[in-house]
Amino acid sequence: MQKQWYIGAVALLATAGSLAFVRAQEPAEGTAEAPAASTASAPNPQPIQFPHDMHAGTYQMDCQYCHFSAERSVDAGLPPVSTCMGCHTMIPGAQQPEEVAKIAEYFNNGESIPWVRIHKVADHVHFPHMRHINAGYECQQCHGEIQTKGVLVEPDPVWGQGKMGWCVSCHVEQDVARDCTVCHY
Ligand code: HEC
Numbered sequence: 001m002q003k004q005w006y007i008g009a010v011a012l013l014a015t016a017g018s019l020a021f022v023r024a025q026e027p028a029e030g031t032a033e034a035p036a037a038s039t040a041s042a043p044n045p046q047p048i049q050f051p052h053d054m055h056a057g058t059y060q061m062d063c064q065y066c067h068f069s070a071e072r073s074v075d076a077g078l079p080p081v082s083t084c085m086g087c088h089t090m091i092p093g094a095q096q097p098e099e100v101a102k103i104a105e106y107f108n109n110g111e112s113i114p115w116v117r118i119h120k121v122a123d124h125v126h127f128p129h130m131r132h133i134n135a136g137y138e139c140q141q142c143h144g145e146i147q148t149k150g151v152l153v154e155p156d157p158v159w160g161q162g163k164m165g166w167c168v169s170c171h172v173e174q175d176v177a178r179d180c181t182v183c184h185y
Protein backbone atom coordinates (compact mmCIF):
# COMPACT_ATOMS: atom_id res chain seq x y z
CA MET A 1 0.00 0.00 0.00
CA GLN A 2 2.87 2.30 0.87
CA LYS A 3 4.50 1.80 -2.49
CA GLN A 4 1.31 2.36 -4.40
CA TRP A 5 0.79 5.60 -2.53
CA TYR A 6 4.29 6.73 -3.26
CA ILE A 7 3.83 6.24 -6.98
CA GLY A 8 0.75 8.44 -6.71
CA ALA A 9 2.76 11.12 -4.95
CA VAL A 10 5.47 11.07 -7.58
CA ALA A 11 2.89 11.41 -10.34
CA LEU A 12 1.33 14.30 -8.52
CA LEU A 13 4.69 15.94 -8.12
CA ALA A 14 5.40 15.69 -11.81
CA THR A 15 2.36 17.87 -12.45
CA ALA A 16 2.93 20.24 -9.57
CA GLY A 17 6.69 20.31 -10.10
CA SER A 18 7.27 23.74 -8.66
CA LEU A 19 6.17 23.02 -5.09
CA ALA A 20 8.01 25.57 -3.02
CA PHE A 21 9.05 23.23 -0.28
CA VAL A 22 11.03 21.01 -2.63
CA ARG A 23 13.18 23.97 -3.54
CA ALA A 24 13.30 25.28 -0.02
CA GLN A 25 14.97 22.08 1.05
CA GLU A 26 17.98 22.51 -1.20
CA PRO A 27 19.89 25.38 0.37
CA ALA A 28 19.80 23.53 3.70
CA GLU A 29 21.76 20.65 2.18
CA GLY A 30 25.27 20.44 3.64
CA THR A 31 24.90 23.41 5.94
CA ALA A 32 23.45 23.54 9.42
CA GLU A 33 22.58 19.89 10.04
CA ALA A 34 26.16 18.65 9.82
CA PRO A 35 26.61 17.55 13.46
CA ALA A 36 23.53 15.32 13.44
CA ALA A 37 24.62 13.66 10.21
CA SER A 38 27.98 12.77 11.67
CA THR A 39 26.58 10.85 14.64
CA ALA A 40 27.12 7.53 12.90
CA SER A 41 30.88 7.99 12.64
CA ALA A 42 31.26 9.62 16.07
CA PRO A 43 29.67 7.00 18.33
CA ASN A 44 28.97 9.37 21.14
CA PRO A 45 28.83 13.06 20.43
CA GLN A 46 26.62 14.17 23.36
CA PRO A 47 28.15 16.90 25.54
CA ILE A 48 27.00 15.09 28.70
CA GLN A 49 26.56 11.32 28.85
CA PHE A 50 22.92 11.52 29.92
CA PRO A 51 21.45 8.06 30.64
CA HIS A 52 17.73 7.72 29.88
CA ASP A 53 17.61 4.24 31.41
CA MET A 54 18.67 5.58 34.80
CA HIS A 55 16.22 8.50 34.87
CA ALA A 56 13.17 7.14 33.02
CA GLY A 57 13.91 3.45 33.81
CA THR A 58 15.41 2.95 37.29
CA TYR A 59 13.89 6.12 38.77
CA GLN A 60 10.77 6.01 36.59
CA MET A 61 10.69 9.71 35.90
CA ASP A 62 7.86 10.69 33.61
CA CYS A 63 9.01 11.56 30.07
CA GLN A 64 7.05 14.79 30.19
CA TYR A 65 8.72 15.94 33.39
CA CYS A 66 11.63 16.79 31.09
CA HIS A 67 9.99 16.91 27.65
CA PHE A 68 7.47 19.29 29.10
CA SER A 69 5.71 20.59 25.99
CA ALA A 70 4.90 17.36 24.11
CA GLU A 71 1.18 17.45 24.81
CA ARG A 72 0.63 21.12 24.10
CA SER A 73 3.11 22.11 21.43
CA VAL A 74 4.69 21.08 18.14
CA ASP A 75 8.02 20.35 19.87
CA ALA A 76 8.38 17.89 22.73
CA GLY A 77 10.98 20.24 24.22
CA LEU A 78 14.26 19.59 26.02
CA PRO A 79 14.72 20.36 29.73
CA PRO A 80 16.60 23.54 30.68
CA VAL A 81 19.79 23.14 32.79
CA SER A 82 17.85 24.30 35.82
CA THR A 83 15.73 21.12 35.65
CA CYS A 84 18.89 19.02 35.94
CA MET A 85 20.19 21.24 38.75
CA GLY A 86 16.97 20.71 40.66
CA CYS A 87 18.27 17.23 41.51
CA HIS A 88 21.97 17.33 40.79
CA THR A 89 22.89 20.01 43.31
CA MET A 90 22.18 17.17 45.77
CA ILE A 91 23.14 14.15 43.63
CA PRO A 92 26.81 14.12 42.55
CA GLY A 93 26.52 10.77 40.71
CA ALA A 94 28.07 7.57 42.02
CA GLN A 95 29.46 6.24 38.73
CA GLN A 96 30.16 9.25 36.53
CA PRO A 97 30.59 12.28 38.79
CA GLU A 98 32.61 14.05 36.05
CA GLU A 99 29.55 14.00 33.77
CA VAL A 100 27.31 15.37 36.51
CA ALA A 101 29.89 18.08 37.32
CA LYS A 102 29.49 19.47 33.78
CA ILE A 103 25.88 20.37 34.60
CA ALA A 104 26.92 22.92 37.22
CA GLU A 105 29.51 24.34 34.83
CA TYR A 106 26.89 25.07 32.16
CA PHE A 107 24.54 26.40 34.81
CA ASN A 108 27.12 28.72 36.40
CA ASN A 109 28.15 30.04 32.98
CA GLY A 110 24.52 30.71 32.12
CA GLU A 111 24.80 28.44 29.07
CA SER A 112 22.38 25.85 27.81
CA ILE A 113 23.69 22.33 27.16
CA PRO A 114 24.42 21.93 23.43
CA TRP A 115 22.66 18.57 22.96
CA VAL A 116 23.07 16.98 19.55
CA ARG A 117 19.71 16.59 17.84
CA ILE A 118 18.88 13.00 16.87
CA HIS A 119 15.32 12.96 15.51
CA LYS A 120 14.71 15.49 12.80
CA VAL A 121 12.50 15.71 9.74
CA ALA A 122 13.27 18.12 6.90
CA ASP A 123 12.36 21.78 7.45
CA HIS A 124 9.51 21.61 4.94
CA VAL A 125 7.71 19.02 7.08
CA HIS A 126 5.31 19.90 9.88
CA PHE A 127 5.15 17.41 12.75
CA PRO A 128 2.93 18.44 15.69
CA HIS A 129 3.72 16.37 18.81
CA MET A 130 0.59 17.51 20.64
CA ARG A 131 -1.77 16.12 18.01
CA HIS A 132 -0.21 12.67 18.35
CA ILE A 133 0.03 12.68 22.14
CA ASN A 134 -3.56 13.87 22.43
CA ALA A 135 -4.60 11.08 20.05
CA GLY A 136 -3.31 8.69 22.74
CA TYR A 137 0.08 7.59 21.42
CA GLU A 138 2.87 6.71 23.79
CA CYS A 139 6.30 8.16 23.09
CA GLN A 140 7.57 4.59 22.62
CA GLN A 141 5.33 4.05 19.59
CA CYS A 142 7.60 6.33 17.58
CA HIS A 143 10.83 6.49 19.60
CA GLY A 144 11.18 2.94 20.90
CA GLU A 145 11.90 1.84 24.47
CA ILE A 146 13.83 4.98 25.44
CA GLN A 147 13.59 4.11 29.15
CA THR A 148 15.90 1.12 28.54
CA LYS A 149 18.57 3.05 26.64
CA GLY A 150 21.83 4.53 27.85
CA VAL A 151 23.13 7.56 25.98
CA LEU A 152 21.07 8.18 22.84
CA VAL A 153 23.10 8.13 19.67
CA GLU A 154 20.67 7.33 16.88
CA PRO A 155 16.93 6.87 16.37
CA ASP A 156 15.36 3.52 17.16
CA PRO A 157 14.31 1.49 14.08
CA VAL A 158 10.60 2.03 14.91
CA TRP A 159 11.10 5.73 14.04
CA GLY A 160 11.08 4.70 10.36
CA GLN A 161 13.94 7.16 9.71
CA GLY A 162 11.32 9.91 9.83
CA LYS A 163 10.47 9.14 6.21
CA MET A 164 7.26 10.14 4.48
CA GLY A 165 6.21 6.52 3.93
CA TRP A 166 6.30 5.91 7.67
CA CYS A 167 4.04 8.88 8.44
CA VAL A 168 1.67 8.22 5.59
CA SER A 169 1.24 4.51 6.20
CA CYS A 170 0.11 5.19 9.76
CA HIS A 171 -2.18 8.01 8.60
CA VAL A 172 -3.72 5.63 6.06
CA GLU A 173 -4.16 2.93 8.70
CA GLN A 174 -5.73 5.37 11.16
CA ASP A 175 -7.75 7.10 8.48
CA VAL A 176 -6.40 10.59 9.21
CA ALA A 177 -5.65 13.49 6.88
CA ARG A 178 -2.97 12.92 4.26
CA ASP A 179 -3.27 15.86 1.92
CA CYS A 180 0.17 17.16 1.02
CA THR A 181 -0.46 20.44 2.80
CA VAL A 182 -1.26 18.72 6.11
CA CYS A 183 2.42 17.85 6.49
CA HIS A 184 4.15 20.23 4.10
CA TYR A 185 4.51 23.99 4.34
C1 HEC B 1 15.61 13.85 33.42
C2 HEC B 1 15.13 14.36 32.16
C3 HEC B 1 14.62 13.42 31.09
C4 HEC B 1 13.66 12.43 31.18
C5 HEC B 1 12.90 11.97 32.41
C6 HEC B 1 13.48 11.91 29.84
N1 HEC B 1 14.31 12.56 28.98
FE1 HEC B 1 14.41 12.30 26.96
N2 HEC B 1 15.98 13.60 26.86
C7 HEC B 1 16.49 14.31 27.92
C8 HEC B 1 17.66 15.05 27.48
C9 HEC B 1 18.55 15.93 28.35
C10 HEC B 1 17.81 14.78 26.10
C11 HEC B 1 18.91 15.32 25.17
C12 HEC B 1 20.11 14.41 25.21
C13 HEC B 1 19.90 13.13 24.48
O1 HEC B 1 19.56 13.14 23.29
O2 HEC B 1 20.01 12.06 25.13
C14 HEC B 1 16.74 13.86 25.75
C15 HEC B 1 16.54 13.35 24.49
C16 HEC B 1 15.42 12.58 24.11
C17 HEC B 1 15.09 12.20 22.77
C18 HEC B 1 15.91 12.53 21.54
C19 HEC B 1 15.77 13.98 21.14
C20 HEC B 1 16.46 14.24 19.84
O3 HEC B 1 17.52 14.84 19.84
O4 HEC B 1 15.95 13.81 18.81
C21 HEC B 1 13.93 11.47 22.82
C22 HEC B 1 13.19 10.86 21.66
C23 HEC B 1 13.55 11.38 24.21
N3 HEC B 1 14.47 12.08 24.97
C24 HEC B 1 12.46 10.71 24.67
C25 HEC B 1 12.19 10.46 26.00
C26 HEC B 1 11.19 9.55 26.48
C27 HEC B 1 10.28 8.73 25.58
C28 HEC B 1 11.24 9.57 27.83
C29 HEC B 1 10.43 8.74 28.81
C30 HEC B 1 10.50 7.28 28.62
C31 HEC B 1 12.27 10.53 28.21
N4 HEC B 1 12.83 11.03 27.08
C32 HEC B 1 12.59 10.90 29.51
C33 HEC B 1 15.99 14.35 29.20
C34 HEC B 1 15.03 13.49 29.70
Ligand code: HEC
Pocket residue numbers: 048049050051054055059061079083084085086087088091092093094095096097099100103
Ligand atom coordinates in the same frame (compact mmCIF):
# COMPACT_ATOMS: atom_id res chain seq x y z
C1 HEC C 1 14.36 14.12 39.51
C2 HEC C 1 15.78 14.11 39.75
C3 HEC C 1 16.74 14.19 38.56
C4 HEC C 1 16.74 15.08 37.52
C5 HEC C 1 15.73 16.17 37.23
C6 HEC C 1 17.91 14.76 36.73
N1 HEC C 1 18.60 13.73 37.29
FE1 HEC C 1 20.33 12.93 36.57
N2 HEC C 1 20.25 11.49 38.01
C7 HEC C 1 19.33 11.44 39.04
C8 HEC C 1 19.62 10.29 39.87
C9 HEC C 1 18.84 9.85 41.12
C10 HEC C 1 20.76 9.65 39.30
C11 HEC C 1 21.49 8.42 39.81
C12 HEC C 1 22.65 8.90 40.67
C13 HEC C 1 23.52 7.81 41.21
O1 HEC C 1 23.28 6.64 40.93
O2 HEC C 1 24.46 8.16 41.89
C14 HEC C 1 21.11 10.44 38.13
C15 HEC C 1 22.21 10.17 37.32
C16 HEC C 1 22.68 10.99 36.32
C17 HEC C 1 23.89 10.78 35.55
C18 HEC C 1 24.82 9.58 35.71
C19 HEC C 1 25.72 9.82 36.88
C20 HEC C 1 26.23 8.57 37.52
O3 HEC C 1 27.20 8.68 38.27
O4 HEC C 1 25.65 7.52 37.31
C21 HEC C 1 24.03 11.82 34.69
C22 HEC C 1 25.15 12.07 33.71
C23 HEC C 1 22.87 12.68 34.89
N3 HEC C 1 22.09 12.15 35.89
C24 HEC C 1 22.64 13.85 34.19
C25 HEC C 1 21.46 14.57 34.28
C26 HEC C 1 21.12 15.68 33.39
C27 HEC C 1 21.99 16.22 32.30
C28 HEC C 1 19.89 16.11 33.78
C29 HEC C 1 19.04 17.19 33.14
C30 HEC C 1 18.75 16.98 31.72
C31 HEC C 1 19.44 15.28 34.89
N4 HEC C 1 20.42 14.37 35.15
C32 HEC C 1 18.26 15.45 35.57
C33 HEC C 1 18.30 12.32 39.26
C34 HEC C 1 17.92 13.34 38.42
Ligand code: HEC
Pocket residue numbers: 063064067070074075076077078119120121122127129132133137138139140141142143162
Ligand atom coordinates in the same frame (compact mmCIF):
# COMPACT_ATOMS: atom_id res chain seq x y z
C1 HEC D 1 3.71 9.76 16.11
C2 HEC D 1 5.13 9.71 16.36
C3 HEC D 1 5.74 10.37 17.58
C4 HEC D 1 5.32 10.28 18.90
C5 HEC D 1 4.12 9.53 19.46
C6 HEC D 1 6.28 11.04 19.67
N1 HEC D 1 7.24 11.57 18.85
FE1 HEC D 1 8.84 12.67 19.42
N2 HEC D 1 9.37 12.97 17.47
C7 HEC D 1 8.68 12.45 16.39
C8 HEC D 1 9.19 13.06 15.17
C9 HEC D 1 8.70 12.77 13.76
C10 HEC D 1 10.21 13.95 15.57
C11 HEC D 1 11.01 14.91 14.68
C12 HEC D 1 10.21 16.20 14.60
C13 HEC D 1 10.84 17.30 13.83
O1 HEC D 1 11.97 17.20 13.36
O2 HEC D 1 10.18 18.36 13.70
C14 HEC D 1 10.30 13.85 17.02
C15 HEC D 1 11.21 14.57 17.80
C16 HEC D 1 11.29 14.49 19.19
C17 HEC D 1 12.26 15.20 20.01
C18 HEC D 1 13.34 16.17 19.54
C19 HEC D 1 12.76 17.47 19.09
C20 HEC D 1 11.70 18.07 19.96
O3 HEC D 1 10.52 17.96 19.58
O4 HEC D 1 11.99 18.63 21.01
C21 HEC D 1 12.00 14.85 21.32
C22 HEC D 1 12.73 15.35 22.56
C23 HEC D 1 10.87 13.94 21.31
N3 HEC D 1 10.47 13.74 20.00
C24 HEC D 1 10.32 13.39 22.43
C25 HEC D 1 9.09 12.73 22.46
C26 HEC D 1 8.38 12.37 23.68
C27 HEC D 1 8.88 12.62 25.09
C28 HEC D 1 7.22 11.77 23.30
C29 HEC D 1 6.09 11.29 24.19
C30 HEC D 1 5.55 12.27 25.14
C31 HEC D 1 7.20 11.74 21.84
N4 HEC D 1 8.34 12.36 21.38
C32 HEC D 1 6.21 11.18 21.05
C33 HEC D 1 7.68 11.51 16.43
C34 HEC D 1 6.95 11.18 17.56
Ligand code: HEC
Pocket residue numbers: 121125126127128131132135137141142162163166167168170171174176177182183
Ligand atom coordinates in the same frame (compact mmCIF):
# COMPACT_ATOMS: atom_id res chain seq x y z
C1 HEC E 1 1.66 5.77 14.63
C2 HEC E 1 0.82 6.54 13.75
C3 HEC E 1 1.27 7.88 13.23
C4 HEC E 1 2.52 8.21 12.74
C5 HEC E 1 3.75 7.33 12.62
C6 HEC E 1 2.44 9.59 12.33
N1 HEC E 1 1.19 10.08 12.58
FE1 HEC E 1 0.55 11.99 12.22
N2 HEC E 1 -1.23 11.58 13.07
C7 HEC E 1 -1.64 10.33 13.52
C8 HEC E 1 -3.00 10.45 14.02
C9 HEC E 1 -3.84 9.30 14.59
C10 HEC E 1 -3.39 11.78 13.85
C11 HEC E 1 -4.75 12.42 14.15
C12 HEC E 1 -4.71 13.11 15.49
C13 HEC E 1 -6.00 13.87 15.72
O1 HEC E 1 -7.07 13.36 15.41
O2 HEC E 1 -5.88 15.00 16.17
C14 HEC E 1 -2.26 12.47 13.25
C15 HEC E 1 -2.27 13.83 12.93
C16 HEC E 1 -1.25 14.48 12.27
C17 HEC E 1 -1.29 15.86 11.84
C18 HEC E 1 -2.46 16.83 12.05
C19 HEC E 1 -3.45 16.54 10.96
C20 HEC E 1 -4.56 17.54 10.88
O3 HEC E 1 -5.66 17.14 10.50
O4 HEC E 1 -4.33 18.71 11.16
C21 HEC E 1 -0.11 16.12 11.19
C22 HEC E 1 0.33 17.41 10.55
C23 HEC E 1 0.68 14.89 11.23
N3 HEC E 1 -0.04 13.93 11.89
C24 HEC E 1 1.94 14.76 10.68
C25 HEC E 1 2.71 13.60 10.78
C26 HEC E 1 4.05 13.48 10.24
C27 HEC E 1 4.79 14.55 9.47
C28 HEC E 1 4.48 12.23 10.58
C29 HEC E 1 5.81 11.58 10.30
C30 HEC E 1 7.03 12.35 10.56
C31 HEC E 1 3.41 11.57 11.29
N4 HEC E 1 2.35 12.42 11.39
C32 HEC E 1 3.49 10.28 11.77
C33 HEC E 1 -0.90 9.18 13.51
C34 HEC E 1 0.44 9.07 13.13
Ligand code: HEC
Pocket residue numbers: 008009012013022120121122125162163164165167168171177178179180181182183184
Ligand atom coordinates in the same frame (compact mmCIF):
# COMPACT_ATOMS: atom_id res chain seq x y z
C1 HEC F 1 1.69 12.48 6.91
C2 HEC F 1 2.68 13.42 6.49
C3 HEC F 1 2.99 13.64 5.02
C4 HEC F 1 2.08 13.79 4.00
C5 HEC F 1 0.58 13.70 4.06
C6 HEC F 1 2.86 14.05 2.81
N1 HEC F 1 4.19 14.07 3.12
FE1 HEC F 1 5.72 14.38 1.79
N2 HEC F 1 7.09 14.06 3.30
C7 HEC F 1 6.77 13.76 4.60
C8 HEC F 1 8.00 13.46 5.30
C9 HEC F 1 8.12 13.10 6.78
C10 HEC F 1 9.04 13.59 4.38
C11 HEC F 1 10.50 13.28 4.58
C12 HEC F 1 11.27 14.36 5.20
C13 HEC F 1 12.67 13.91 5.55
O1 HEC F 1 13.24 13.03 4.88
O2 HEC F 1 13.19 14.46 6.51
C14 HEC F 1 8.44 14.00 3.12
C15 HEC F 1 9.17 14.26 1.96
C16 HEC F 1 8.60 14.67 0.77
C17 HEC F 1 9.33 15.08 -0.39
C18 HEC F 1 10.82 15.18 -0.49
C19 HEC F 1 11.37 13.85 -0.84
C20 HEC F 1 12.72 13.70 -0.28
O3 HEC F 1 13.40 12.79 -0.74
O4 HEC F 1 13.09 14.45 0.63
C21 HEC F 1 8.43 15.38 -1.37
C22 HEC F 1 8.73 15.85 -2.77
C23 HEC F 1 7.11 15.16 -0.80
N3 HEC F 1 7.25 14.74 0.50
C24 HEC F 1 5.93 15.33 -1.49
C25 HEC F 1 4.66 15.10 -0.97
C26 HEC F 1 3.43 15.20 -1.75
C27 HEC F 1 3.36 15.61 -3.21
C28 HEC F 1 2.41 14.88 -0.90
C29 HEC F 1 0.92 14.78 -1.21
C30 HEC F 1 0.58 13.86 -2.26
C31 HEC F 1 3.00 14.59 0.40
N4 HEC F 1 4.37 14.73 0.31
C32 HEC F 1 2.30 14.26 1.55
C33 HEC F 1 5.51 13.74 5.15
C34 HEC F 1 4.32 13.81 4.46
